[in-house]
Amino acid sequence: MRMVLTGPGRLVVENGCTDAALPETGFIAVRVLCCAICRTDAKMWAEGHRDLVMPRVLGHEMVVEDANGQRYVVWPGQSCGACRCCLSGRENLCETMRITGFHRDGGFADRVELPEESLVSISKALDVRVACLAEPVGCVINAFEKLIPHPNDRVLIYGAGTMGLITAAYAQHLGLVPLVIEKRETKITRVTPFLSATGIDCRKKTREGEFDIVINACADYMALCNGIEKIGRGGQLSFFSGLTKDEHIETNLINLLHYKEVRVTGVYGLTRAHLVKAVAFIAAYEATLSLLIETMVPAQTAPDLMPKVLCGDSLKYVLDFREATPQH
Numbered sequence: 001m002r003m004v005l006t007g008p009g010r011l012v013v014e015n016g017c018t019d020a021a022l023p024e025t026g027f028i029a030v031r032v033l034c035c036a037i038c039r040t041d042a043k044m045w046a047e048g049h050r051d052l053v054m055p056r057v058l059g060h061e062m063v064v065e066d067a068n069g070q071r072y073v074v075w076p077g078q079s080c081g082a083c084r085c086c087l088s089g090r091e092n093l094c095e096t097m098r099i100t101g102f103h104r105d106g107g108f109a110d111r112v113e114l115p116e117e118s119l120v121s122i123s124k125a126l127d128v129r130v131a132c133l134a135e136p137v138g139c140v141i142n143a144f145e146k147l148i149p150h151p152n153d154r155v156l157i158y159g160a161g162t163m164g165l166i167t168a169a170y171a172q173h174l175g176l177v178p179l180v181i182e183k184r185e186t187k188i189t190r191v192t193p194f195l196s197a198t199g200i201d202c203r204k205k206t207r208e209g210e211f212d213i214v215i216n217a218c219a220d221y222m223a224l225c226n227g228i229e230k231i232g233r234g235g236q237l238s239f240f241s242g243l244t245k246d247e248h249i250e251t252n253l254i255n256l257l258h259y260k261e262v263r264v265t266g267v268y269g270l271t272r273a274h275l276v277k278a279v280a281f282i283a284a285y286e287a288t289l290s291l292l293i294e295t296m297v298p299a300q301t302a303p304d305l306m307p308k309v310l311c312g313d314s315l316k317y318v319l320d321f322r323e324a325t326p327q328h
């Protein structure tokens with residue numbers, strides 16, 4: 001079984017056998033146990049993407065199992081290994097990067113072919129739903145590795161989605177003091193179990209300023225604008241989420257980065273090393289992170305879930321492929 005995006009809004013469930021040809025050199029065919037739906041998947045479902053060639057099997061936040069029963073999470077790419085970025089250990093910026101679930105078919109299927117070197121093994125004891133968070137956690141680790149945090153630094157995070165809350169949890173893990181800003185009251189209510197379990201503070205807005213670190217974990221450009229005003233002198237800005245296209249940010253605001261000598265770091269995706277670190281973090285905080293899972297559902301319900309994921313009111317939906325019809 002696999003789910004193929006054939007055009008905007010058209011996610012087609014295909015049951016039965018697919019081509020059983022041997023995988024290319026360097027690739028391995030593995031069974032998908034489960035795959036989370038990322039907001040990026042929902043956006044591609046809704047609008048497509050300039051570089052997305054359809055039909056395409058989406059999905060990159062997956063847990064897979066090989067023929068020996070070894071489980072893995074997946075670094076969602078295939079890098080060349082030879083360009084300047086690859087050679088400097090920043091393969092997420094590879095000039096010819098091919099992203100799984102975008103350039104190649106991904107994890108919305110009961111079987112997938114992946115570059116062998118993209119697999120990172122995990123313990124069978126780890127909750128597979130939580131293991132699906134390895135990729136987003138790895139992105140967060142990438143963000144913090146680019147910052148220079150000091151103990152008890154106050155960290156302002158915009159957005160209480162899965163990304164924002166993982167960011168807050170990781171900040172806490174590093175001994176920092178996170179505050180999450182979420183403009184939707186319903187969302188704050190929805191994430192209360194996570195906030196209570198972690199003691200993380202989340203509000204609609206704050207009067208406080210002079211934050212040491214600001215991180216935008218949502219695409220709203222106004223959040224970034226507010227964040228720039230809230231950074232203290234000599235503070236740091238992690239430009240973590242890309243922004244909604246074609247909006248305008250005033251130069252007066254950008255000048256604040258200059259006057260306050262803000263250290264700005266861009267963050268895009270993750271390296272394989274970040275994914276390895278993410279697995280260790282997830283194992284240590286498994287119970288807490290499980291509160292970020294909305295629910296695990298039968299894989300074929302994915303088409304109905306896309307609008308929900310797109311509107312962003314829910315936490316992480318995980319598609320269960322273990323009961324899906326085998327392809328062979």
Ligand SMILES: [Zn+2]
Pocket residue numbers: 038039040060061135136
């Ligand atoms: Zn994702």
Ligand SMILES: [Zn+2]
Pocket residue numbers: 079080081082083084085086087091093094095096097
């Ligand atoms: Zn490269």
